Amino acid sequence: MISVQNLTKTFGDRVAVNNVSFDVQKGEILGFLGPNGAGKTTTMRMLTGFIPPTEGCVTIDNLDIFEHPFEVKKKIGYLPEQPPLYFDMTVRECLGFVAEIHGMRGGMIDSSMDHVAELCGISHMLNRLTGNLSKGYRQRVGLAQALIHDPAILILDEPTAGLDPRQIIDIRNLIKDLGRERTVILSSHILPEVTNTCERIAVINNGNLMAVDTIELLSDKLGSEKTIVLNVKRPEHLDTVRLSSVSGVDDIKKHNDNEFVLTVSGGDDVLEKISASVVESGAGLTGIRVKRMTLEDIFLKIITGEKVQ
Amino acid sequence: MRHLIPFIKKELRAYFYSPIAYIVAGVFLGLIGYFFYSSVQGFSMQAIQLAGSGQETSGFNPTNIIMKGLFRSMGTVFILLTPLITMRLIAEEKRSRTMELLMTSPLSITTIIAGKYIAAVIIYVIIILSTLYIPVVVEYYSSVSWPHVFAAYFGLILTGMAMISIGVFCSSVTDKQVIASVLTIGILVLFWFVGGVIGGYTEHMSNIMKDLSLFSHFENLYSGLFDTRDAIYLISFTTVALFLSHRSLESGRWK
Ligand SMILES: Nc1ncnc2c1ncn2[C@@H]1O[C@H](COP(=O)(O)OP(=O)(O)OP(=O)(O)O)[C@@H](O)[C@H]1O
Numbered sequence: 001m002i003s004v005q006n007l008t009k010t011f012g013d014r015v016a017v018n019n020v021s022f023d024v025q026k027g028e029i030l031g032f033l034g035p036n037g038a039g040k041t042t043t044m045r046m047l048t049g050f051i052p053p054t055e056g057c058v059t060i061d062n063l064d065i066f067e068h069p070f071e072v073k074k075k076i077g078y079l080p081e082q083p084p085l086y087f088d089m090t091v092r093e094c095l096g097f098v099a100e101i102h103g104m105r106g107g108m109i110d111s112s113m114d115h116v117a118e119l120c121g122i123s124h125m126l127n128r129l130t131g132n133l134s135k136g137y138r139q140r141v142g143l144a145q146a147l148i149h150d151p152a153i154l155i156l157d158e159p160t161a162g163l164d165p166r167q168i169i170d171i172r173n174l175i176k177d178l179g180r181e182r183t184v185i186l187s188s189h190i191l192p193e194v195t196n197t198c199e200r201i202a203v204i205n206n207g208n209l210m211a212v213d214t215i216e217l218l219s220d221k222l223g224s225e226k227t228i229v230l231n232v233k234r235p236e237h238l239d240t241v242r243l244s245s246v247s248g249v250d251d252i253k254k255h256n257d258n259e260f261v262l263t264v265s266g267g268d269d270v271l272e273k274i275s276a277s278v279v280e281s282g283a284g285l286t287g288i289r290v291k292r293m294t295l296e297d298i299f300l301k302i303i304t305g306e307k308v309q
Numbered sequence: 310m311r312h313l314i315p316f317i318k319k320e321l322r323a324y325f326y327s328p329i330a331y332i333v334a335g336v337f338l339g340l341i342g343y344f345f346y347s348s349v350q351g352f353s354m355q356a357i358q359l360a361g362s363g364q365e366t367s368g369f370n371p372t373n374i375i376m377k378g379l380f381r382s383m384g385t386v387f388i389l390l391t392p393l394i395t396m397r398l399i400a401e402e403k404r405s406r407t408m409e410l411l412m413t414s415p416l417s418i419t420t421i422i423a424g425k426y427i428a429a430v431i432i433y434v435i436i437i438l439s440t441l442y443i444p445v446v447v448e449y450y451s452s453v454s455w456p457h458v459f460a461a462y463f464g465l466i467l468t469g470m471a472m473i474s475i476g477v478f479c480s481s482v483t484d485k486q487v488i489a490s491v492l493t494i495g496i497l498v499l500f501w502f503v504g505g506v507i508g509g510y511t512e513h514m515s516n517i518m519k520d521l522s523l524f525s526h527f528e529n530l531y532s533g534l535f536d537t538r539d540a541i542y543l544i545s546f547t548t549v550a551l552f553l554s555h556r557s558l559e560s561g562r563w564k
């Protein structure tokens with residue numbers, strides 16, 4: 001449905017997005033994850049046709065967005081990072097205007113407005129000036145604007161930024177519901193945000209796409225690594241050289257006086273060999289703990305490390 | 310293009326909700342009303358002096374003495390008021406990021422520029438036509454030359470349209486309203502006085518500059534001389550300025 005090929009954007013000599021390619025299938029929710037300044041907003045602006053890419057192209061239902069801007073833009077509902085509201089207009093007027101510029105008229109607008117206002121929880125705010133709303137409510141009005149023309153594709157740039165915890169849950173559920181019949185791309189720099197709502201995630205850092213996969217596959221690929229924490233009574237007896245020669249041990253770090261952290265790959269037999277080796281050296285093993293990588297660790301590893309194939 | 314009407318509606322609504330349009334209309338009508346009052350007084354004084362003096366009186370009629378000067382003042386005053394009407398138009402959409410909404414909806418840049426331009430022209434025409442009470446009052450007490458008045462209003466509207474097109478252009482190059490308004494005044498003053506106060510070194514050059522000036526074309530029209538060349542110049546001027554606004558918005562995306 002959405003196909004992004006070799007998308008690159010440079011501002012002067014700063015590369016904001018570098019050769020990014022991915023596909024999104026119909027009905028999928030893709031999470032765009034990356035730290036601040038990674039290039040999420042820039043990518044989304046290119047997906048929605050707001051800024052043209054320096055290189056590469058975006059096609060939606062096989063139509064290039066810059067060759068057929070009107071057909072493509074009708075299919076997209078976009079919530080920019082900063083909700084685009086006219087502060088001198090009421091919520092009702094804003095929604096009405098957005099509906100009109102999408103070609104809707106009369107009764108269609110009214111029923112659609114009631115529907116999206118209900119979905120976004122702003123039914124009681126319709127007659128307020130958007131300029132007087134709190135940040136969270138502005139965000140909801142922005143979301144309602146993106147939904148009013150019932151688009152097949154939703155592109156949401158940090159949709160839950162500025163919302164209170166209860167509202168975050170509501171909006172997440174709303175996005176999941178919307179994602180049943182629609183294709184959704186949402187961005188975030190917070191991991192739980194993405195793992196909660198999305199089936200697939202794309203991790204971007206410094207403009208480079210580091211990984212695109214389902215959450216399960218990503219944790220399988222990267223989570224096979226474990227860390228083992230060893231506590232010993234007499235660290236001076238521990239022979240780290242010998243320990244690191246045990247097959248499966250990738251790295252040893254001294255954490256503090258009595259604690260060592262080992263990075264290992266492989267099954268339980270590695271653990272057995274390690275404990276045997278420590279006991280033999282007479283260092284006085286007092287504790288051994290296995291830590292699996294959490295999604296958070298995996299995310300950090302992706303954005304600090306290499307690309308994942 | 311079928312999105313144009315809702316777009317114009319939104320722009321007009323913005324004018325009616327903000328105090329600026331009322332301030333512009335109030336200042337304009339107040340000033341022109343005052344000028345009208347004082348030129349009527351001047352006219353009566355002159356009429357008393359001329360009566361029985363035996364001097365030539367063929368050019369001495371209310372249209373020439375009162376109306377012509379007023380039409381010129383309306384044009385000149387509007388140089389200062391145009392930026393107040395136009396500065397917000399595009400600069401504010403950029404600043405408040407609502408441009409992102411417009412550019413990602415199925416609106417063309419042409420529709421955006423046209424909608425904003427037309428809305429500003431509507432406001433301008435409403436203000437200008439509010440001064441029609443002046444010829445009506447003059448007609449009531451004396452008489453006016455209606456063809457002259459129509460040529461002058463036609464000239465005022467075309468000249469105002471040209472001024473507003475410059476305002477739209479200046480608003481499209483920046484996201485700051487103040488910069489847009491200073492630029493607009495600068496360009497308008499230049500095009501108003503070029504060939505007149507701002508002369509060339511040679512007469513030939515002055516004449517060329519005069520042909521470029523908005524004022525010299527307006528001058529013919531407000532003096533009651535209808536010449537299609539003046540109309541064509543003003544319309545071409547407007548078209549070029551609007552075309553440049555389009556280019557400026559389009560190229561702004563490529564930065
Ligand atoms: N108009 C612009 N001109 C110059 N540089 C820009 C422009 N827009 C973005 N950038 C740069 O491009 C890079 C990516 O920015 P982008 O806004 O896409 O990041 P992001 O992933 O959305 O970050 P955040 O999580 O903070 O929203 C940044 O280094 C930013 O400074």
Ligand SMILES: [Mg+2]
Binds near residue numbers: 040041042081157
């Ligand atoms: Mg961003």
